[in-house]
Amino acid sequence: MNTKTEQDRVLIFDTTLRDGEQSPGATMTHEEKLELAALLEEMGVDIIEAGFPIASVGDFEAVSAIARQSDRSVICGLSRAAFTDIDRCWEAVKHARRARIHTFIGVSPTHRDITNLTMDAMVERIHATVTHARNLHDDIQWSPMDATRTERDFLCRVVETAIKAGATTINIPDTVGYTAPRESADLIRMLIERVPGADEVVFSTHCHNDLGMATANSLAAVEAGARQIECTINGLGERAGNTALEEVVMALRVRNDIMPYRTGIDTTRIMNLSRRVAAISGFAVQYNKAVVGKNAFLHESGIHQDGVLKNVETFEIMKPEDIGLVANNIAMGKHSGRAALRTKMRELGFELSDNQLNDVFVRFKALADRKKEIYDEDLIALMADTATNAEHDTIQVKRLRVVCGTEGPQEAELTLAIDGADHAVDATGDGPVDAAFNAVKMLFPHRARLQLYQVHAVTEGTDAQATVSVRMEEDGKIVTGQSSDTDTVVASVKAYVNALNKLIVRRQKTKPETADTP
Numbered sequence: 001m002n003t004k005t006e007q008d009r010v011l012i013f014d015t016t017l018r019d020g021e022q023s024p025g026a027t028m029t030h031e032e033k034l035e036l037a038a039l040l041e042e043m044g045v046d047i048i049e050a051g052f053p054i055a056s057v058g059d060f061e062a063v064s065a066i067a068r069q070s071d072r073s074v075i076c077g078l079s080r081a082a083f084t085d086i087d088r089c090w091e092a093v094k095h096a097r098r099a100r101i102h103t104f105i106g107v108s109p110t111h112r113d114i115t116n117l118t119m120d121a122m123v124e125r126i127h128a129t130v131t132h133a134r135n136l137h138d139d140i141q142w143s144p145m146d147a148t149r150t151e152r153d154f155l156c157r158v159v160e161t162a163i164k165a166g167a168t169t170i171n172i173p174d175t176v177g178y179t180a181p182r183e184s185a186d187l188i189r190m191l192i193e194r195v196p197g198a199d200e201v202v203f204s205t206h207c208h209n210d211l212g213m214a215t216a217n218s219l220a221a222v223e224a225g226a227r228q229i230e231c232t233i234n235g236l237g238e239r240a241g242n243t244a245l246e247e248v249v250m251a252l253r254v255r256n257d258i259m260p261y262r263t264g265i266d267t268t269r270i271m272n273l274s275r276r277v278a279a280i281s282g283f284a285v286q287y288n289k290a291v292v293g294k295n296a297f298l299h300e301s302g303i304h305q306d307g308v309l310k311n312v313e314t315f316e317i318m319k320p321e322d323i324g325l326v327a328n329n330i331a332m333g334k335h336s337g338r339a340a341l342r343t344k345m346r347e348l349g350f351e352l353s354d355n356q357l358n359d360v361f362v363r364f365k366a367l368a369d370r371k372k373e374i375y376d377e378d379l380i381a382l383m384a385d386t387a388t389n390a391e392h393d394t395i396q397v398k399r400l401r402v403v404c405g406t407e408g409p410q411e412a413e414l415t416l417a418i419d420g421a422d423h424a425v426d427a428t429g430d431g432p433v434d435a436a437f438n439a440v441k442m443l444f445p446h447r448a449r450l451q452l453y454q455v456h457a458v459t460e461g462t463d464a465q466a467t468v469s470v471r472m473e474e475d476g477k478i479v480t481g482q483s484s485d486t487d488t489v490v491a492s493v494k495a496y497v498n499a500l501n502k503l504i505v506r507r508q509k510t511k512p513e514t515a516d517t518p
């Protein structure tokens with residue numbers, strides 16, 4: 001067991017902004033990253049992996065800005081095993097009160113083929129790059145990518161090399177979600193027992209969910225001696241995602257009797273973070289998702305309802321309020337005022353400044369005029385819409401009118417403000433959404449291909465708001481857009497425009513820099 005942290009304290013390393021953002025389509029804007037980093041810090045995340053600074057100027061600037069605004073959390077950046085990557089990473093994270101450089105290299109046979117390095121050459125590279133990082137700073141994390149598919153003797157050798165070169169945290173990634181709980185535990189135990197210097201570093205676990213075992217594998221690693229879990233909000237991440245922060249944190253809390261470890265997370269902030277990450281990334285949380293799914297605390301069948309009414313513990317192992325779900329008795333509607341809206345929004349996890357409250361209040365009243373009942377989900381959708389359709393966006397939807405019915409072609413009249421100037425056009429299409437999208441394309445010609453168009457009703461009823469999500473691709477760049485409105489076509493156009501605004505930001509990022517060998 002390592003000696004650097006208290007025996008039972010597990011550090012939470014959140015990588016939503018780095019590994020989470022690597023999910024195709026989950027790209028976040030600079031402002032969104034700053035907002036999420038602030039929320040993660042407030043929630044008590046120990047280490048925030050803010051990005052991959054050499055990946056682009058945009059990534060570098062986001063990591064630097066997050067480092068500058070940070071206070072308690074350690075701000076970490078990722079870098080390959082190359083001096084230029086590491087230098088760039090340090091340039092970004094050094095502004096933080098507490099900074100960390102994370103450097104990695106793929107060590108399994110497949111990855112050694114990719115980098116074309118023999119075992120000896122790889123050991124040399126690790127020694128050189130970790131030493132270089134350690135000469136810049138004293139908090140260095142090193143990861144042997146694809147550790148779980150690496151020969152055990154070689155894994156011990158590279159971990160020993162990294163420790164000798166000055167790494168302070170050794171993170172063991174299950175990069176492709178290949179391991180299983182017993183093996184995950186055995187691997188950490190074996191490294192701690194066999195590698196000289198293992199007691200001087202913190203061991204960390206980084207699991208992917210390809211076989212649905214990321215949470216179990218992370219917890220098994222902790223039981224074997226790992227004291228840092230790498231995870232993301234809602235399990236966002238490459239392919240099937242990373243370990244979900246809310247799952248490991250709540251598992252350690254609920255089953256503290258058999259897993260006597262603690263984290264520094266304020267669990268009452270979980271629901272808010274989950275909603276913000278879902279809205280910003282465009283990845284909706286599945287209804288039956290553990291901890292944060294819409295159905296996690298809902299009971300529909302009679303025996304369950306009867307049991308819960310008699311004793312809530314019959315069918316619930318966590319309290320909704322422990323994750324920030326608050327039972328309330330304020331009914332929101334067209335007669336509600338600002339005080340009720342502020343209180344309700346606070347309960348839902350949104351702290352509004354006076355200006356924001358005024359802005360949201362206007363939108364809330366407009367919605368209440370069109371909708372009989374306003375549910376919590378409507379307010380959450382309203383907040384998400386406020387965040388995704390921002391005043392500084394290049395393209396804004398000004399006016400939309402569609403004509404649809406049994407006789408086509410359907411028609412759309414659309415006015416968009418582009419860079420502050422209004423432009424209007426009439427277009428036709430196969431259905432109102434097609435006509436409206438054609439109008440957008442005429443006003444803002446682009447090559448992006450629509451990969452996904454999805455509509456969800458936020459609540460029940462024919463006056464329900466629709467949340468529309470779109471995913472678009474241009475030259476390998478994938479962006480998502482989201483919007484909600486009681487008018488499905490309006491929500492569709494706003495979601496489309498939201499995606500285009502993100503694409504404009506992506507295009508503006510300059511070309512990535514290339515890495516040299518050390």
Ligand SMILES: CC(=O)SCCNC(=O)CCNC(=O)[C@H](O)C(C)(C)COP(=O)(O)OP(=O)(O)OC[C@H]1O[C@@H](n2cnc3c(N)ncnc32)[C@H](O)[C@@H]1OP(=O)(O)O
Nearest residue numbers: 052054055080081082104105106114115175512513514515
């Ligand atoms: C498991 C993970 O999550 S790993 C992190 C994955 N995340 C990302 O890749 C997102 C950010 N990446 C990027 O923006 C780009 O890939 C960049 C800027 C890092 C590199 O771009 P490019 O120079 O165009 O290289 P490209 O992406 O095509 O290929 C990756 C190169 O890095 C090398 N490489 C990969 N991992 C490492 C490593 N850990 N250390 C050193 N070199 C590495 C590859 O061998 C390849 O080298 P080559 O160009 O000599 O063949």
Ligand SMILES: CC(C)C(=O)C(=O)O
Nearest residue numbers: 104143145146173175
């Ligand atoms: C960069 C490393 C830690 C990673 O994300 C992985 O191996 O999955």
Ligand SMILES: [Mg+2]
Nearest residue numbers: 019173175206
């Ligand atoms: Mg990963």
